[in-house]
Amino acid sequence: MSRPAPGEILVVGSVALDTVRTPFGEAVEALGGSASYFAVSASHFAPVRIVAVVGEDFPDPHRRLFESRGIDLSGLETAEGRTFRWRGEYSAELGHAHTLETQLNVFSTFHPKLDARHRACPFVFLANIDPDLQLEVLAQVKGPRLTLSDTMNYWIARKPERVLDVLRLVDVALLNEEEARALAGETQLVKAADRLIAQGARAVIIKKGEHGALFQSREERFITPAFPVESLADPTGAGDSFAGGFLGYLARTGRTEGAPLRQALACGATMASVAIEGFSPRRLAEVDRDEIQRRVAELHSMVDFDLEPTFA
Amino acid sequence: MSRPAPGEILVVGSVALDTVRTPFGEAVEALGGSASYFAVSASHFAPVRIVAVVGEDFPDPHRRLFESRGIDLSGLETAEGRTFRWRGEYSAELGHAHTLETQLNVFSTFHPKLDARHRACPFVFLANIDPDLQLEVLAQVKGPRLTLSDTMNYWIARKPERVLDVLRLVDVALLNEEEARALAGETQLVKAADRLIAQGARAVIIKKGEHGALFQSREERFITPAFPVESLADPTGAGDSFAGGFLGYLARTGRTEGAPLRQALACGATMASVAIEGFSPRRLAEVDRDEIQRRVAELHSMVDFDLEPTFA
Numbered sequence: 038m039s040r041p042a043p044g045e046i047l048v049v050g051s052v053a054l055d056t057v058r059t060p061f062g063e064a065v066e067a068l069g070g071s072a073s074y075f076a077v078s079a080s081h082f083a084p085v086r087i088v089a090v091v092g093e094d095f096p097d098p099h100r101r102l103f104e105s106r107g108i109d110l111s112g113l114e115t116a117e118g119r120t121f122r123w124r125g126e127y128s129a130e131l132g133h134a135h136t137l138e139t140q141l142n143v144f145s146t147f148h149p150k151l152d153a154r155h156r157a158c159p160f161v162f163l164a165n166i167d168p169d170l171q172l173e174v175l176a177q178v179k180g181p182r183l184t185l186s187d188t189m190n191y192w193i194a195r196k197p198e199r200v201l202d203v204l205r206l207v208d209v210a211l212l213n214e215e216e217a218r219a220l221a222g223e224t225q226l227v228k229a230a231d232r233l234i235a236q237g238a239r240a241v242i243i244k245k246g247e248h249g250a251l252f253q254s255r256e257e258r259f260i261t262p263a264f265p266v267e268s269l270a271d272p273t274g275a276g277d278s279f280a281g282g283f284l285g286y287l288a289r290t291g292r293t294e295g296a297p298l299r300q301a302l303a304c305g306a307t308m309a310s311v312a313i314e315g316f317s318p319r320r321l322a323e324v325d326r327d328e329i330q331r332r333v334a335e336l337h338s339m340v341d342f343d344l345e346p347t348f349a
Numbered sequence: 350m351s352r353p354a355p356g357e358i359l360v361v362g363s364v365a366l367d368t369v370r371t372p373f374g375e376a377v378e379a380l381g382g383s384a385s386y387f388a389v390s391a392s393h394f395a396p397v398r399i400v401a402v403v404g405e406d407f408p409d410p411h412r413r414l415f416e417s418r419g420i421d422l423s424g425l426e427t428a429e430g431r432t433f434r435w436r437g438e439y440s441a442e443l444g445h446a447h448t449l450e451t452q453l454n455v456f457s458t459f460h461p462k463l464d465a466r467h468r469a470c471p472f473v474f475l476a477n478i479d480p481d482l483q484l485e486v487l488a489q490v491k492g493p494r495l496t497l498s499d500t501m502n503y504w505i506a507r508k509p510e511r512v513l514d515v516l517r518l519v520d521v522a523l524l525n526e527e528e529a530r531a532l533a534g535e536t537q538l539v540k541a542a543d544r545l546i547a548q549g550a551r552a553v554i555i556k557k558g559e560h561g562a563l564f565q566s567r568e569e570r571f572i573t574p575a576f577p578v579e580s581l582a583d584p585t586g587a588g589d590s591f592a593g594g595f596l597g598y599l600a601r602t603g604r605t606e607g608a609p610l611r612q613a614l615a616c617g618a619t620m621a622s623v624a625i626e627g628f629s630p631r632r633l634a635e636v637d638r639d640e641i642q643r644r645v646a647e648l649h650s651m652v653d654f655d656l657e658p659t660f661a
Contacts, residue, residue, distance in 0.1 A: 225559065225581065226559060247538060247539070249572070260561070260651045286659070329660075339570055342608040342649070343608045345609075346642065347642045347645050348641075348642060
């Protein structure tokens with residue numbers, strides 16, 4: 038039985054230049070942004086089209102990295118001015134980025150422009166941008182098979198109702214622990230997930246860093262561990278890389294429920310683990326299918342066992 | 350194929366009177382102590398013998414609760430004086446107990462006295478007591494099938510070398526996240542587990558509260574999620590109840606590797622979830638086998654899927 042061709046994926050988000058310092062090193066004006074990490078990650082599984090904006094100063098090598106992964110850049114607008122820049126650092130705990138500087142530059146006036154091929158993509162990722170822009174994209178796409186959203190505390194603090202509007206419209210919403218607690222107003226994670234479902238989300242994925250991720254829909258709850266990395270370099274982009282592996286596998290298989298949905302979460306955890314082993318999405322671009330498959334299988338083996346009756 | 354009779358379990362630890370306040374209620378002089386939670390939890394799976402000490406003021410109803418679970422109290426010494434008392438409270442996050450008062454009382458001069466039946470138990474739990482006392486017990490037992498230890502930051506800070514001595518002698522050592530980080534001197538949990546193995550531990554279980562637990566031996570790594578509880582009341586005793594379900598299932602099946610080891614971790618997570626739904630080990634005493642089996646199966650279903658080739 039042969040699988041159908043992988044479905045195309047649209048990502049709308051940021052392409053940025055990141056300057057990051059961690060206890061393990063530093064990167065200056067490296068390729069960054071939510072759409073970048075997502076696209077490079079997902080490109081291992083299915084064709085990806087980016088809709089985003091960069092400035093006239095966007096370096097050609099970054100463009101070539103996308104092209105080396107076969108990512109369609111026809112929706113990557115070049116606007117007058119400078120590319121979005123972010124500067125941050127991570128402490129020893131590595132849980133949280135401390136933002137030192139954000140220059141929105143061309144990103145401050147960005148409105149996603151989708152052509153017919155973008156609108157026809159069956160799989161859509163709304164990366165972390167203003168929820169009003171996410172709603173604009175949702176209004177333009179043509180009956181996608183599956184939509185996935187991300188957000189951040191910045192928007193939850195400023196536009197909680199719009200963030201909830203997006204949550205109710207997409208098939209799956211990604212949040213990290215802190216975001217889920219803030220949006221749901223509930224400390225216990227599982228209860229926060231339940232609350233978000235009660236508030237109208239169809240399904241949520243709560244990313245828990247080294248503790249893995251929790252998937253919760255109206256019907257089921259599922260846990261994937263994090264893949265333990267030996268040499269952590271930079272946590273930037275872990276969440277978007279997770280999203281890329283998750284949506285990439287669903288687009289690849291064309292199945293969005295049951296075992297493939299669960300394996301998609303393992304693919305997400307795998308791609309996040311690859312991303313954080315290096316600065317920028319470079320490791321993510323270089324990793325091969327054998328390594329991805331090996332990590333997915335290891336994640337499976339870390340939780341798999343044959344259940345027997347407990348009191349036989 | 351019929352299973353052999355469950356192996357007997359020895360627990361050496363504290364039996365206490367706890368006064369606990371949480372955001373969900375309060376208990377005054379309730380049955381507490383590591384041996385109490387462990388014994389009531391494990392008693393659902395296998396016969397349990399307690400070695401511990403109480404004072405002359407130890408209430409009969411607490412003794413009867415143990416007896417209602419068939420727990421052997423022949424090793425529960427009654428010493429002159431008052432029973433060990435602990436008073437603590439939990440904040441809204443519930444991660445940590447804040448100790449308000451500890452009265453060691455009869456526990457301050459406790460030395461475990463094992464008779465022939467205690468020494469012959471094939472499964473042994475060294476609950477959180479002075480590591481020197483844990484070593485005394487290990488010196489007395491007669492070739493047990495499997496030994497499990499617990500500890501706490503108090504001993505890691507004061508007697509790190511003795512805690513490591515115990516770790517090297519037992520088959521499995523239980524620690525919570527904070528204890529593992531402190532003892533290993535390593536922030537990342539998986540690396541902390543690796544470090545403890547490198548320092549001579551055969552296997553460790555790192556308890557991560559609502560994030561589940563990580564098992565790490567020289568050969569394998571395994572993850573179990575936490576069972577999500579609807580109505581958290583009091584986290585006291587969660588770790589010892591985990592230990593009771595884990596060791597209880599191993600003692601019940603007589604198998605200590607492979608799938609039974611993994612199911613034992615799910616039994617541990619299940620018993621912890623039951624314990625925290627009430628104050629004292631009362632809920633733990635009342636829960637029935639159907640409920641335990643249901644939760645173990647739900648934990649399994651939260652992680653189980655049929656792995657397919659990622660790039661077929």
